[in-house]
Each structure stands twice: as C-alpha cells, then as structure tokens.
Amino acid sequence: MKVAVTGASGFVGSHLVDRLLRDGHEVTVLSHSQRGRVRLDERVRVVSGSVEDPEALTALCAGNEVVFHLVGIIAETRTKTFEKTVVHATRALVGAALRAKVLKVIYLSAIGASANSATKYYRSKFEAEQAIRLSGLNYTILRPSIIFGEGDGFVSMLTRMIRLLPFTPVIGSGRYRLQPVYVDDVTSALAQCVTMEETSTEIIDLAGPERLEYLEILHIIKRVLNKRRVNIHLPLMLMKMAAAVMEKILKPAPLTKDQLTMLVGESVGEIDKMRRLFGIEPVGFENGLSKYLR
DSSP states (O other): OEEEEESTTSHHHHHHHHHHHHTTOEEEEEESOTTSSOOOSTTEEEEESOTTOHHHHHHHHTTOSEEEEOOOOSSOOSSOOIIIIIIIHHHHHHHHHHHTTOSEEEEEOOTTOOTTOSSHHHHHHHHHHHHHHTSSSOEEEEEESSEESTTOSHHHHHHHHHHHOSEEEEETTSOOEEOOEEHHHHHHHHHHTTTOGGGTTEEEEEOOSOOEEHHHHHHHHHHHHTOOOEEEEEOHHHHHHHHHHHHHHOSSOSSOHHHHHHHHTOBOOOOHHHHHHHOOOOOOHHHHHHTTOO
C-alpha cells in the first residue's frame, strides 16, 4: 500500500519506516531536515516541510491510502508549542487527509491522554485524538507507555547518567510505576494497523509486560550495564522549583514541571487488547535492553 509518515526522522518514525519497507509498502515521509534518521532509498519519497506547513501536509497526503501521524514534542520551544505543533498541526493533517481521500489515519498518542490532565502534554494529545476521532476518517489511535530501544530519549538518558555519574539521582521516592514497551513491539502494532480492519476506530494501549517502579528500572539498567551506583533521592518539590526556573530561562528546558508531573503520575496501561488484536507478547524490559545495550 501507499503510506505516509509524519515524524519519520524521529526515534519511533525511523524504526517504523524500516518496518514498512520490509512489509513492501511504498512510503512517503515528511521531513523538515535532511539530517534526520529518515531511510532514503527508491521506495521512499521525501516531502520537505513540517507539520505546521499546510502545503507540505497536502503534498504528503496526496496519493496515499494510509497516514501515520507520529509527530509530537515533550517540551515546548520558542517556535514549537503543544497547541501549535500537536493540536493545530493535527487538525491541519486531518483536513489534508480528508481532501486526499485517505483511507485511514493511525495516530501515536500516549497513555494518560485526557481532557482533564494536569499537564499540557497529555491535554494536547487528547485534543489531537479528538480532532481525528470526530473527523469522519477511519482511524486507529495507539497509546504507548514509555517507549525504549536503540536511539530513544528517556532510557538512553538514564543509561548515560548511570555510565557517567558515580551516583544515580532519583526524583522523589522512585516508587512510581512505568510500563516500558520495546520499540519493535510498537512498530509491529503500528504496521499491522495498515490492513487490519479490526483496529478501525479503536484506541489501544501499548505497554510492556511489567509494571516497574522507577527504582526497579534503574536497577535493571545497572544490572545490564554491570554498573554499581548508589541512588541519591532528590525532593520532588525542590526539582519542581528547579524545573520552573529552567523553563523561564531555557527553550526547550531540559526538565519541565509537566515532565515531573507525568513521571510521578505513572504511565501504565492494560495490554489485553494489544495482545488480542496484534498477537504481540511484549518484550520484557531487561530482555529488550539486552538486545542493544553493551
């Protein structure tokens, strides 16, 4: 099939493009930078531009049957905001998909997306979901927990910290839970949505088999890396004060109040539907790490 991908140069997008090519699809990608991780070969057509460019979205959707919408931001910059880059851009993509008579839109959202969330990140994800759900288009919405794998953001950051520092900072108690999901399981689910009618108009959680406390995640990474590091607990209120200062000075801030709220608020989901629809038995966290960490 002919498929289009936004966010193809990102972590999940680059893995997904490889999977789609292996499945034999013709792929069009939207890229605002030729330096990204977009795989270029004769089966990949590149549309230059960003999701904030309506003309680029029109060109991306034209002639394609399925559109994957993967673009998202974890922190606002001076030019990219949750309202503009997530909500407005998704509405513009919906318009372009409708004009192009796209058969299906597949959106990568997040566990925790909610109209009533305390964070702008989760509220923007929910508004983007609503734009797709109310569009009249056929759709599938996937809500992953923390995605890990080679080239990710969160787990790679923890790995660097453990390798370089003689101690490991822990925000608050460290007892909050995450359900890390391996990137190959995410791309498998995404790719199956192209032709799987059973996923139409479904919202599906994607998560790993284990609900792990943050302290357990650190312990597993240390074990895989064969590193001994003592944990140093940092008060949550102190870190929120530091994040507030960083947000005023730096764009994007390396740590935001929203990110802290999401971290301690947990990211866990129900994976029965994931297993039933996609036939995926998700990879455990330690097994996944062992596939690429040395």
